[in-house]
Amino acid sequence: MNDSTALIARLKRIATTGLPSQRDGRAVEAWMTEGMAKAQLHEIFASVDDSASAAGFAVATTLAARAVPLLWLRTEASERQGGQLHANGLVEMGLDVSSLVLALVDDEASLLRTAADAARCQGLGTLVIESWGRAASIDLTATRRLMLAAETSGVTILSLRIDAAPVPSAAATRWQVTSCRSQPLDADAPGKPAFDIELLRRRGGQAGLRWRVEWNRDAYDFEQALPQPDIETGIDTAPLSGAGIPMVADRAAADDASPSVRRTG
Numbered sequence: 001m002n003d004s005t006a007l008i009a010r011l012k013r014i015a016t017t018g019l020p021s022q023r024d025g026r027a028v029e030a031w032m033t034e035g036m037a038k039a040q041l042h043e044i045f046a047s048v049d050d051s052a053s054a055a056g057f058a059v060a061t062t063l064a065a066r067a068v069p070l071l072w073l074r075t076e077a078s079e080r081q082g083g084q085l086h087a088n089g090l091v092e093m094g095l096d097v098s099s100l101v102l103a104l105v106d107d108e109a110s111l112l113r114t115a116a117d118a119a120r121c122q123g124l125g126t127l128v129i130e131s132w133g134r135a136a137s138i139d140l141t142a143t144r145r146l147m148l149a150a151e152t153s154g155v156t157i158l159s160l161r162i163d164a165a166p167v168p169s170a171a172a173t174r175w176q177v178t179s180c181r182s183q184p185l186d187a188d189a190p191g192k193p194a195f196d197i198e199l200l201r202r203r204g205g206q207a208g209l210r211w212r213v214e215w216n217r218d219a220y221d222f223e224q225a226l227p228q229p230d231i232e233t234g235i236d237t238a239p240l241s242g243a244g245i246p247m248v249a250d251r252a253a254a255d256d257a258s259p260s261v262r263r264t265g
Helices: 003-017 051-064 076-082 087-093 108-118 140-153 251-256
Strands: 041-046 070-075 100-105 126-132 156-162 173-179 194-202 209-216 221-224
Touching: 041 051, 041 140, 051 076, 051 087, 051 126, 051 156, 051 173, 051 194, 051 221, 070 076, 070 108, 076 100, 076 126, 076 156, 100 108, 108 126, 108 140, 140 156
Parallel strands: 041 156, 041 173, 070 100, 070 126, 126 156
Antiparallel strands: 173 194, 194 209, 209 221
């Protein structure tokens, strides 16, 4: 029985018995030091303004899990909207860019077809599927197929949803990412990348939790961030969009940007 036949047979079983009951048995904060639970599908949501932070969070959780090599799938439209992935920014996050493969596809249909094939590749550590807007084809059926492929192959799948509203899916977890103001280092040097993270859904576990964290590229883990009071009011500041995450080249100047990670074929 080949992989496709086995997958179809399992989908038929799920149609009558429901989704698999696999859940993350780790402590709810385990993602901070161990990354996302492996062999599962996870969703990461962010606004357009926080798209770079969401990309940085995806890279950071991949590194925390030691789940490389990393295959990043995006459409040509996503690249036009979000800008090219920025090699210098990836390195600053701690990623060895030789462990990253970026693939650009024509459209959403091609994105899902390629993702389905890649998700079955056992030599892959993490698969990032980047989509912008509603992306109606990334529905319950599509995410069920991706989850089943992840459970079979051991690949961790991160569905990076920019400017999209959550809809029913088979994802094990769902996250909302917003950037935060970083804690300045000595001599007012730029601080570590900072994120405001909300756990919107966790299969079989507690959700509705929120953390403010900084990424430690040397330890490959997240640390709790200290609140940053406003100088004038003394009140903890709200998240600051785009702070400290040099993940993409400027969209308006993408053609003239410094070295960026590009397609491989």
